[in-house]
Amino acid sequence: MVSEKKYTADYFSYKRLKTREVRVGSIILGATNPIVIQSMCNTNTLDTKATVKQCIRIIEAGGELIRLTVQGISEAENLKNIKSELITKGYNTPLAADIHFNPKVAEVAAQYVEKVRINPGNYAEKNAKEDYSEDEYQQALINTAEKLKPLITICKKHKTAIRIGVNHGSLSNRIMSKYGNTAEGMVESAMEFVKFFEDAEFYDLIISLKSSHVLTMVYANRLLAARMQENKHVYPIHLGVTEAGNGLEGRQKSIAGMATLLNDGIGDTIRVSLTEAPENEIPVALALRESFKIQLAHSGFESQKPWFNPFTFRKRVSSSIGIIGGNNSPLVISTAAQRNSCKVKKPMQEIDTPPPDILYLGSDKPIFLPSDKTYIQDFSAWENEHTNCYPLLSGKELLENSFADNQDVYVKLSLNDLSSIKYLSAIKNQSNAIIVLTAETENPITEWRKAFYYLQKEQMKNPVVLHRLFNLDQNEAFLLESTKVYSALLLDGFGDGIWLQDKGNIHIETLKQVSFGILQSCRLRLTQTDYIACPSCGRTLFNIEDRLEEIREKTKHLKHLKIAIMGCIVNGLGEMVDADYGYVGSGKAKVNLYKGKTLMHKNIPEKEASNALVSLIKSEGDWVDI
Known part of the structure; x- marks a missing residue:
């Protein structure tokens, strides 16, 4: 089903969504201003010295806005000291206060920092119910609007901006009763608060809709962009994938979600949330922002509206041919042998x-091919001697040769090829043809999208493998570019397989890791234990970085499980989303353990908790011995 809601300026070209300008101290968010890079301290906000030192590390790494957790009045009052100390040291970077539960804390913090973040899900509702009559629902809205008035007055006086920060895992019971734990519920939660502020003539707003589930995060922000355009007031949007974790996994989840939206033109400020030192987040965010400056220069395709529903996931309907297409999970193709080994970088981790x-043999002609693997081979070398080896043809080779109807063939085609009637006819006449859709320009996302548009117009259901030949000599650049371009297609349901190829600089193991990581980040195929881990903040009272690595080492072979490691109870239980097991901070060096959303063990000492988690998994029958 095609949606008429407009969420992007142009599906085929990169154009920023026109948002309202909002000043946050010395920087301006929105409109045509540069995308702002931010991070969050994980220090105790009462520890002025440690917090100032961490702020400086973030700033010197390239951070342009810093958020601090503010649990109570004491922490809010200490923001004045932190701000003063930073200014004394020559740093005027804007600060944001992160508020939960207590409106009075926000009112104090707003006097000292340039922005306050409030969460509609836990900001003003107390004694929440599970079911609401329409009258009760409306009265709750009136009560919440009333509680916001003191904060609005203070923010107007001090010119403090407000971020309406909705988290997927902490929607209010009132919203849940009407919309469920959905992307639509996230949008409604934000738009209710937008109306409260607009009714009070306060417009210095930034909106964020965050989730640890990349699909939900993408669809929620697209819906938000559409709703705000309908509302005629389009506020700057803050992007982030919460609880992304660390290392390769954390970076890929963040890139997959944020790059897809940035490509839609959505996003005015970004944070890469990693369970690492906050300053480690900045280089990834800077590289992501820079990549869209480059992309802007390569736009220029004819404008086109989406021909599918961009607000919910539905895989493109394709025929099932062997192990690809239909209801099969997206597959990974990789080159069988790596050449130019002297140039190859070491695997990322x-x-x-x-x-x-599927392994690509190129023009090699091995004498023996193991029967438990599948291969493709250049047509010039293919001799139809092995039942598990299939030809890879160019469009021209397909035109010049004929094959049995039951012969699977892989055909490498570009966007230009698909615009040719002769190639389209040849593909239609070969019932078992798998299209290897290769992107040749500097704008592969648009190139692939245009190609799928042609296939849809021609009502062709051939399975499609997304292919690109990269020429990058750094692992980090390869990770960013490949995750960015493939995720944008996969999250819209396009692609039955992926093939990341390079010119000999990237280790074959890295190619494989990144390929499966892309599918894992998009939740289209889980081949690793999925860790949902928060980046921590001042509310975290145990060493979450060490505990994540400790738990990973003990459970990384449990590839069928999703395990959440959460810093505190504020968002911990909710942000676990669909985790099978949860390890959630409950106090100083204390942890609660969950099976799904059910509390199983309470206040376990931190040093014993990882072993207790293993015991819980075993007792529930989900453990697998190595």
Whole structure:
């Protein structure tokens, strides 16, 4: 179903969404201003010295806005000291206060910092119910609007901006009763608060809709962009994937979600949330922002509205041919041998990934091919001697040769090829043809999207493998660019397989890790234990970085499980989303353990908690021995 809601300026070209300008101290968010890079301290906000030192590390790494957790009045009052100390040291970077539960804390913090973040899900509602009559629902709205008035007055006086920060895992019971735990519920939660502020003639707003589930985060922000355009007031949007974790996994989840939206033109400020030192987040965010400056220069395709529903996931309907297409999970193709080994970078990190589903032999002619693997081979070398080896043809080779109806063939085609009637006819006449859709320009996302538009117009259901040949010599650049371009297609339901190829600079193990990581980040195929881990903040009272690595080492072979490691109870239980097990901070060096959303063990000492988690998994029958 095609949606008429407009969420992007142009589906085929990169154009920023026109948002309202909002000043946050020395910076301006929105409109045509540069995307702002931000991070969050994980120090105790009462510890002025430690917090100032961490702020400086973030600033010197390139951070342009810093958020601090503010649990109570004492922390709010200490923001004045932190701000003063930073200014004394020559740093005027804007600060934001992160508020939960207590409106009075926000009112104090707003006097000292340039922005306050409030969460509609837990900001003003107390004694919440599970079911609301319409009258009760409306009265709750009136009560919440009334509680916001003192904060609005203070923010107007001090010119303090407000971020309406909705988290997928902490929607109010009132919203849940009407919309459920959905992307639509997240949008409604934000738009209710937008109306409260607009009714009070306060417009210095930034909106964020965050989730640890990349699909939900993307669809929620697209819906938000559409709703705000309908509302005629389009506020700056803050992007982030919460609880992304650390290392390769954390970076890929963040890139997958944020790059897809940035490509839609959505996003005025970004944070890469990692369970690492906050300053480690900045280089990833800076590189992501820079990549869209480059992309802007390569736009220029004819404008086109989406021909599918961009607000919910539905995989493109394709025929099932062997192990690809139809209801099969997206597969991974990889080159069988790596040449130019003297140039090859070491793998990014040690990750046990499965073997590729299909190995590309090129023009090599091995004498023996193991029967438990699947191969494709250049048509010039293919001799139809092995039942598990299939030809890879160019469009021209398909035109010049004929094959049995039951012969699976892989055909490498570009966007230009698909615009040719002769190639389209040849593909239609070969019933078992799998299209290897190769992107040749500097704008692969638009190129691939245009190609799928052609396939849809021609009502062609051939399985499609997304292919790109990269020429990058750094692992980090390869990770960013490949995750960015493939995720944008996969999250819209396009692609039955992916093939990341390079010119010999990237280790074959890295190619494999990144390929499976893309599918994992998009939640289209889980081949690793999925860790949902928060970046921590001043509310975290145990060493979450060490505990994450400790738990990973003990459970990384449990590839069928999703395990959440959460810093505190504020968002912990909710942000676990669909985790099978949860490890959630409950107090100083204390942890609660969950099976799903059910509390199983309470206040376990931190040093014993990882072993207790293993015991819980075993007792529930989900453990698998190595």
